[in-house]
Amino acid sequence: MYSFSESLLRNCILGIVFSLIIALFSIFTTSKYLEEKQDKHATVITANYTEAFKDKPSVESIESNHKIFIDSLRANHKYALLKVTYNKTENIYNSSNPINGFVLPFTVPKVQQVTLDNNLTVVYQLNVEDESNFLLQILLLILGLTFVFILIGSILSSHNYKTVLTKLCNELKNAIEKSFENNEDLDVNISSEFDEVYDELKKLINFHNVNTSELEEKAYLEPVTKLKNRSRFVQYFENQINKDQSIKFGALTITRCSELQTINQIHGYNAGDTYICGVADIMKAAITKHQGAQLFRLNSSDFATIIPNCTMKTAESFAQQLTDKFNLFQQASDLDSVAYTGLVSFARDKPLGELLALADTGISIAQTQQKNSWYAQTDTNILQNSSSSYGNQNWRQEIDNVIENQRITLLVQNIKPSNRNAKIYGEVLARFLNSNDEMLPTASFIAMAEKLDKIVAIDKMIIEKVMTEITNKNLRDSSYGINISTRSIHDEHFLIWLERRLLRDSAIAAKLVFEITEYGLQQNIKTSKRFIDMIHRAGSKITVERFGVGLTSFKFFKDLKPDFIKMDSTYTRDIDEDKNNQYFLRLMVDLAHRLSILVLAESVEGQEEKFALEKLFIDGCQGFYIGKPLPL
16 A cells, blocks of 8 residues: 555656656657658759759750759758759759757757759758657656556555555454453454455464564574674673663673684584584573673684673683683583683773673783683773783793793604505694693693794794603604794795704604695795795605695695695595595596695594595595594
8 A cells, every 4th residue: 555655656757657657759750751851852952853843944044944943942842951953063042941949859850962963962851850859849848648647546555545444444343342342362354355355464473573573583693602792792781881871880701712723623514513612601690690691602613701890800700710611511522622712891971892802811910820711801901902912921921931941742643654655753832831841722822922033033943842751762764744834934044944954863854744734835826836946955745734725726735745635624535425526536546646645634533534535546544533642
């Protein structure tokens, strides 16, 4: 049902379309008519010429006959252009009368030329101003009548709509009043004329309400944990916390899952989802003890908790409960750590961005303390500090302490060869300890070392530690892979140091394999080639890991000549079921073997995956199914 304005607008659009169609058709037909008239006028000119020169004129009377011929044309016809020439050079008559008024497009005929006897040439164009004006008047009349009918039709239509709606409302009102008078349940009995309209209206409203609720729920719900997402978190903070007068203060906590990246890479994304759900369940149980507390998942690894009207002491107790539960979860799941929490108190009208930044610095500090610990950030002036954040300062001290005191422990995860002739190695995994000999979150440690420009020193420490362990424990029967950061392979001083260190212990250097990412190689092709050439000169080998993410050309690898490529886990995970990845992997293996490069697979987590990879002629497999990391 349309309102009067809607009905008028709809009818106006239809009227304009109708008028345009009529106008286009009229202009088209008129244009054709005037073209034919212009063409046929050549015959008229010829007839007038014949009449003027019917008697063979003498030389003296030719000029007079020309004048009679031209006068007869001008007297009977209206021209926009008329030009008569003799022998194509002598100009007898030339008249131009341009059209000054409005002329409809495509109605002006083209200029034409007629050549007569006695070398007489007539160039002409008819003046169609009268025909064009007449057609324009007709079109304006049609347009005016159309809009008059539109206005009348809209008024009548709106009146009919109002009549029907009024009658329907009266029927509903009478039915409701009758129901209340009889003290019965509401059962609206509408006349058969309006039954269908009422039912359709009710169904439409119900369908709209259900769809709106479902869409809103999907838009604000995170699918893995079924928690509210970041959008709902921001909406809740702005609408509830800042506007609800009953909330005067409270606490905000951010809990960061420290092992998600490692679990996704080693065990796969399903294991990562299980880990995240386990953390979410712990936090769901913890907030039930706090009235009005809300839990959100902000991104892949971060959870936010808002506890209204909560003192800092109560928030710290809540954080400690989380730490205790995370410790139990860590023991049951055989993890290095579970999650770290930063908390901050808030008052009304406190900017959300500032609170999140403070909580984030709290997480950075907590990660330098005990496993799964928490830290309450109470210094709000920290954000104005030139050192970016206090969390960075704590990490800098912790990293310096690790480097200075060699607080590192080494694990090795063996890569199992698919055939006895293949010579594979074990990948060395470094774990870093704080001053209490507790393990720091590895992913966070490496990320902060990169951020604080300490990663080159960390790489040197790991290489030195591996070579020392091989010497002290007499581990020369096996080969060992060491991960090198992108920053280090493009650092001139690091390359000089590494070459000298390897040449000093050439026997041990022959047992080392340096793993670098495909992405890292692509950052600077020239320095990457220098690094690989230096490694080969020293007697060590190179593995390009996470291969396939950047899809580097094999011509590039033919020039660099790595010894191994380790396929990214996205290609090897569930390889027994993924036909596309099987085809791609078989192609990669075939091309790599042609270049004498061995192909390795990581994140192998089941027997079916292992068998599928062996069928594809993979040279070695690595993963928790093959073997867990063990002390070197």
